[in-house]
Every structure is written in C-alpha cells, then in structure tokens.
Amino acid sequence: MTGTDERPTALRPTRQRLAITAALSDAVDFQSAQEIHDVLRRGNDKVGLATVYRTLQAMAESGEVDVRHGPAGEASYRRCSASHHHHLVCRSCGRTVEITGSAVEKWAHAVADEHGFTDVAHTVELIGLCADCSAAARGN
Amino acid sequence: MTGTDERPTALRPTRQRLAITAALSDAVDFQSAQEIHDVLRRGNDKVGLATVYRTLQAMAESGEVDVRHGPAGEASYRRCSASHHHHLVCRSCGRTVEITGSAVEKWAHAVADEHGFTDVAHTVELIGLCADCSAAARGN
DNA sequence: CAGCGGTTGGGAATCACTCTCAATTTACCG
DNA sequence: CGGTAAATTGAGAGTGATTCCCAACCGCTG
DSSP, X not given: OOOSOOOSOOOOOOHHHHHHHHHHHXXXXXXXHHHHHHHHHHSSOOOOHHHHHHHHHHHHXXXXXXXXXXXXXXXXXEEOOSSOOEEEEETTTOOEEEEOOHHHHHHHHHHHHHTTOEEEXXXXXXXXXXXXXXXXXXXX | OOOSOOXXXXXXXXXXXXXXXXHHHHOSSOEEHHHHHHHHHHSSOOOOHXXXXXXXXXXXXXXXXXXXXXXXXXXXXXXXXXXXXXXXXXXXXXXXXXXXXXXXXXXXXXXXHHXXXXXXXXXXXXXXXXXXXXXXXXXX
16 A cells, blocks of 8 residues: 555556457457457467456457447457447448448537437447348349 | 238237237336346236247337347347437436437438448447436536 | 147256456566 | 566356247137
8 A cells, every 4th residue: 555556557468468459450350259269269379268358348448449239149349440430231241341420420419418418429330231232132 | 821811920919919018118218128027927917038038029120119238238128119219328327318310310321322331220329428417427 | 619820938058248266477666 | 686466367157138949828710
C-alpha cells in the first residue's frame, strides 16, 4: 500500500496475449473464442481456454476487436480498426464488408438526444445477399 | 398430399401457443424464454420449456416478436408491432423505447446498393443512459 | 367417431462461457 | 543481479441457456 502506482489498467504483454493477437491478425473473418483457442493449440503456443476468453473480452472492451453475437449466443471476434464502423454481411457466403457512415452516427445521436439519453453507443448490422450470391440465387 | 392447402405455415392454435402469446402480450418489456416459461408455470397453463422455445423461435421468424441477444447469449423476446423499428435501451435500468427512423432505412439501402448487396435487412440498437439514470449517475 | 399428423413435454445432452485457486511469470525495487 | 509482490495463467468443475429425442397427445378432417 505504498501508492506508487494506481493505474487500473495494468495489462502485461505476455506470450499468451501476443499469441491471441497474432491469431486474430491472421484471420480475415470472424472467429469464435473456441476457434481461436483451437488454432492456438495446434500451433506452438499452448493457451488455456479461460485465458482466451479473458483476453478477448478485454480486447473487445478496449475496442481492439469487434464482437458479433450469433443467433446461438456464441460470440465471434475479429480484429479491426479501432475506429467506429459497422458491417455489411452476406447471409449466404458470409462475406463481410466494413462500412462507416457518419449519417447513422448523427441520427443515433439525434434520436438519443430527443429522448434524453446520454452516453449512447450503437450497434448496426446490415445483412443481405452480396452481388454474387444474388446472381446465383436468381439463376437457381 | 391432397393439395387442398399448401401453405408452409401450418401452425395450429393450440392452448400452449395461445398461452405464450398471451404472456407476451401481458408484459411490456423483454422477457427471456425461461421467464415466460416460469410465468406460464405459475398460471394455470402448464407448458413445456421446449415448447416455449419452439414457439418463440417460430414467432420470431414470422416477425411477431422481437428478439434481442444479451451478452451472455440469452435471447429475450418481446411482442411488438410488426412494422419495422429499432430500440433505444437504457443500460442501467433497462428502460426501452421503440423508435423508427426512415433516415437509417434509407442509409442502409444506399450502402447496401453501393456494395451490390440485395435483399438487405438490418439491425440497429442504441444503448445509453436514460435521463433519470444519467442524473443519478451524475449525482453519485 | 376414427385416423392422421402436427404438437407436446420431460429430461438428458450439448454448447458456450465463467469461476476458482494454486502455481507460474513478470515487473520493478534495492 | 536476486527478491518480492502482484498480475496472469490454466485445468477442470460449474452454470445457464437452448436443443434433441421420442412416445403420448390433441385438434382437425372425413
């Protein structure tokens, strides 16, 4: 209790932590925590499942990764720019496009303001059929 | 296979089904499947948990109810107007406001179009602190 | 009324995730 | 450079939600 340091965020760059970050950088698509754990297991770095979850959660909170919740309740993570953005996902092939839209941001703020809400965050997800899949579906 | 009726939706209005609908109509807020099951149990209608899940899922697909996924992966259901809309939720007290915004709808369509996507649906959720909770938090 | 099929329900099974706690690792001090 | 305290790890049990299985059931139709 010497009070030399009272920083609440004391995350250490351990080997496990780095391995998870690497695994995330490797993949382009969303991966579930379990998948990441699996990949890590196959590699040289043995990381506990609990650690994967912990790390992923921390990264999600600090905005380093995106989180998406599937219908079954399983969370998928994906490394992305720290800047705020949304996704356009193809419901057939899973292709994902990162999009930004200041229009929505403004709208969200306006609506929140109108109802007296403060400190508002928002989630937007667009789901449809990409050009290729649309064509395939039509031909079918 | 007499071809007298080929409607794919052959849902029978059974007592269980009606009970679930009633329970949904009763509540104003989101309820988890388990909560609904619990309420039904307390009442006169004994309904199996599996049935509740099945029915809720069917209703969600037909758009009769809204589904929301909590961080723990538990789905919450709420009866709502069939018309498309979104929610503004207080992260502290859970208060929910139903909102509509043609601005977002247009934006979503524009963005989807721009990327060649078709048949696009979208999900928008605003999470913040309602007026009351904001005040409380400030005073704290 | 009889028969057919959609429907039900209890409980086991599955799945994703969290918790606990001792052992290990890391950062930092002298 | 070695020591110490605190952060971190990991294995497995525990939790909670949801699905599966399958035989009994019930509403609808003839």
